[in-house]
Amino acid sequence: MSGLAERLAAVDAQIADAARAAGRDAGEITRIVVTKFHPAALVRELHGLGVVDVGENRQQELVAKAEELAPLGLRWHFIGQLQTKKARAVRRVASAVHSVDRDRLVDALEAAAEPGESPLDVLVQINLTDDPARGGVAPDGIEALAERIAAAPSLALRGVMAVAPLGEAPAAAFERLAGYAARVRSVEPHATWISAGMSADLVEAIACGATHLRIGSAITGPRDARG
Numbered sequence: 553m554s555g556l557a558e559r560l561a562a563v564d565a566q567i568a569d570a571a572r573a574a575g576r577d578a579g580e581i582t583r584i585v586v587t588k589f590h591p592a593a594l595v596r597e598l599h600g601l602g603v604v605d606v607g608e609n610r611q612q613e614l615v616a617k618a619e620e621l622a623p624l625g626l627r628w629h630f631i632g633q634l635q636t637k638k639a640r641a642v643r644r645v646a647s648a649v650h651s652v653d654r655d656r657l658v659d660a661l662e663a664a665a666e667p668g669e670s671p672l673d674v675l676v677q678i679n680l681t682d683d684p685a686r687g688g689v690a691p692d693g694i695e696a697l698a699e700r701i702a703a704a705p706s707l708a709l710r711g712v713m714a715v716a717p718l719g720e721a722p723a724a725a726f727e728r729l730a731g732y733a734a735r736v737r738s739v740e741p742h743a744t745w746i747s748a749g750m751s752a753d754l755v756e757a758i759a760c761g762a763t764h765l766r767i768g769s770a771i772t773g774p775r776d777a778r779g
């Protein structure tokens with residue numbers, strides 16, 4: 553096996569073990585491979601290993617790779633901070649946008665819908681830190697943002713997304729996230745996705761109910777410092 557195949561298999565085994573330990577079915581967990589800063593050739597190799605869900609955090613890189621690899625039929629998840637003026641370009645190629653954190657972005661994604669286009673899956677990104685500069689809506693704004701998404705005909709509210717803060721045990725942060733996820737479900741009962749868990753904290757995320765993991769370096773290998 554190549555290094556990539558070995559790392560992918562090792563992560564999948566870790567996911568299976570963590571699911572078993574949590575009394576969960578690993579089949580209900582989607583493993584998204586975050587390919588940011590890696591070339592399209594690596595994404596092609598992942599596709600050859602059976603990967604279907606891939607994640608990117610920068611609009612330009614997402615669009616370039618998604619266009620180059622369009623024939624592969626991958627599902628592209630956008631997980632980065634998104635400027636409203638880039639909403640249209642992201643909507644054209646993404647299956648899901650995990651990082652919806654403000655009304656203006658909801659409106660921009662809604663306005664970018666083409667007539668007859670199927671709804672775009674979106675998640676409310678929640679800021680688990682006290683630092684407003686981090687991406688995500690503050691917890692006291694969750695319901696209002698969820699309601700705005702639920703009222704947008706071309707958007708499908710799927711759930712919540714968050715990144716565990718530095719300097720706090722991820723399990724504690726993900727426990728809070730599970731409570732926020734329930735608040736979003738009080739607005740939209742079908743919004744059952746919890747996008748949480750990266751290379752370093754996927755076990756804790758699974759224990760707290762994550763349905764979508766965003767795994768980068770543990771699978772792709774190291775990327776440069778920008779990531």
Ligand SMILES: *Cc1c(COP(=O)(O)O)cnc(C)c1O
Nearest residue numbers: 586609631750751766767768769
């Ligand atoms: C880069 C990134 C990931 C993956 O991080 P790793 O530590 O490489 O697994 C997950 N989520 C977001 C939002 C990211 O930007």
